[in-house]
Each structure stands twice: as C-alpha cells, then as structure tokens.
Amino acid sequence: MSIELKGISHSYDAKNYILKDFNLTIDKGEIVAIIGSSGSGKSTLLNIVGGINVPSSGEILLDGVNINNLKAKDVESFKLSKIGYIFQNYNLIPFLNVMDNILLPVNLLKKKLDSYKEEAINLLKELNLESKANANILELSGGEQQRVAIARALILNPSIILADEPTGSLDRDNTTNFMKLLKEISIKRSISVMLVTHDLKVTEYATRVIDISK
Numbered sequence: 001m002s003i004e005l006k007g008i009s010h011s012y013d014a015k016n017y018i019l020k021d022f023n024l025t026i027d028k029g030e031i032v033a034i035i036g037s038s039g040s041g042k043s044t045l046l047n048i049v050g051g052i053n054v055p056s057s058g059e060i061l062l063d064g065v066n067i068n069n070l071k072a073k074d075v076e077s078f079k080l081s082k083i084g085y086i087f088q089n090y091n092l093i094p095f096l097n098v099m100d101n102i103l104l105p106v107n108l109l110k111k112k113l114d115s116y117k118e119e120a121i122n123l124l125k126e127l128n129l130e131s132k133a134n135a136n137i138l139e140l141s142g143g144e145q146q147r148v149a150i151a152r153a154l155i156l157n158p159s160i161i162l163a164d165e166p167t168g169s170l171d172r173d174n175t176t177n178f179m180k181l182l183k184e185i186s187i188k189r190s191i192s193v194m195l196v197t198h199d200l201k202v203t204e205y206a207t208r209v210i211d212i213s214k
C-alpha cells in the first residue's frame with residue numbers, strides 16, 4: 001500500500017481537535033473519497049498526507065517512508081516525485097503553454113527536460129489533448145484544463161494522487177469524464193488516489209468512501 005495514516009490527530013490551536021486518532025491505509029489502484037460537512041477537516045487531512053500540514057500527532061507513511069522523519073533537504077523532492085496534486089481551480093500557470101505546465105514538476109526537480117517530453121506527449125494522447133501541446137491555458141475549456149492538470153500530476157510517475165474537490169469547477173459531463181479517466185489511470189498505473197468531494201457522482205467511482213464527520 002502506498003498511503004498509511006496511523007493515529008493522526010490535529011489541532012490548529014492546541015485546544016480544538018479537528019482530527020482525532022484517524023487511521024487509514026490506501027492500496028495501489030484504490031480511489032478513496034473523503035466526504036464530510038464543511039469545516040470537518042477534509043482539506044486539513046489531505047494537506048497532512050501531502051506534507052503541507054504537519055499533524056499534532058500520528059504517523060504518515062508514503063510507500064513505507066515516514067515523511068516527517070525525512071531530512072529537510074529531501075522533503076520537497078520526495079513529495080514532488082511521489083505525489084501528484086490536482087486542485088479544484090486547476091492551478092495551471094496561465095503564462096505557460098500546455099506542454100510547459102505539464103513539465104513544471106520536472107523543472108522544479110531540476111531533472112533533464114528532454115527525457116520527459118516524450119512522456120508528456122504520451123500523456124497528452126492518453127488524455128485526448130494531443131492537438132493542445134502548444135495551446136495557451138486560457139484558451140482551454142475547464143474540462144481540458146483539468147486534464148492538463150492530470151497530465152502534470154502524472155509526469156513524474158507518482159504513486160499517489162491527492163485531489164481536493166477536483167471536480168468542483170466542472171459540469172456534470174466533465175465530472176464523469178474526469179472520474180472515468182482517473183479510475184482508468186489509477187488501475188493501469190497502480191496509483192493510490194485520495195480525493196475530497198461532496199459530489200455523489202464522484203463517490204460512485206471511488207473504491208471506498210469515508211465520511212470524516214462521523
């Protein structure tokens with residue numbers, strides 16, 4: 001399994017605990033949907049898994065590695081190479097074209113771009129964006145932008161995808177299309193997906209649904 005959360009508790013003010021002794025393991029090829037009322041701690045939990053928030057207590061193992069025990073200098077490259085992020089508002093860079101957005105994590109890791117360009121082209125084909133490699137981000141529809149975000153999340157061959165309300169800005173058809181693609185990809189590439197949603201259409205594609213407000 002690629003995500004193991006053991007006894008995660010979190011408080012932002014050392015008084016009110018948003019998460020209490022939360023345990024979860026996610027296998028490769030699984031899609032776990034986190035649901036719960038607004039303010040119940042869904043984004044906090046996802047950010048803890050992604051190493052953006054450090055929990056008050058508990059352990060996070062990604063591919064067996066405890067991220068909070070990594071040396072500071074290794075944390076960023078570990079996160080970049082293991083985790084792909086997908087956001088509600090796509091978070092693409094508007095002044096870079098599609099190809100350069102997809103290659104952004106490669107640039108951040110200071111890896112040689114050439115060897116990843118072919119992979120980027122393959123991803124564009126897989127995501128039905130073949131003709132858009134040189135397009136401006138702002139010329140794309142929402143559904144297309146979210147598919148570019150999938151390609152960017154996959155470029156470094158991660159074992160985990162984290163997505164906070166990834167379909168929150170998409171219409172119904174694009175939501176279905178996005179989830180079908182994500183499901184195919186997670187199975188084909190043995191990726192663990194943890195996503196936050198409040199859309200019942202999205203939970204239909206999950207292998208497990210966890211309500212954290214309960």
Ligand SMILES: Nc1ncnc2c1ncn2[C@@H]1O[C@H](COP(=O)(O)OP(=O)(O)O)[C@@H](O)[C@H]1O
Binds near residue numbers: 045
């Ligand atoms: N950085 C922060 N500092 C202090 N409180 C926060 C911070 N982020 C979130 N919270 C609080 O923690 C609770 C859970 O927030 P969040 O994880 O964003 O919930 P959800 O994503 O389920 O809506 C909320 O009460 C929110 O106000």
Ligand SMILES: [Mg+2]
Binds near residue numbers: 044
């Ligand atoms: Mg949230």
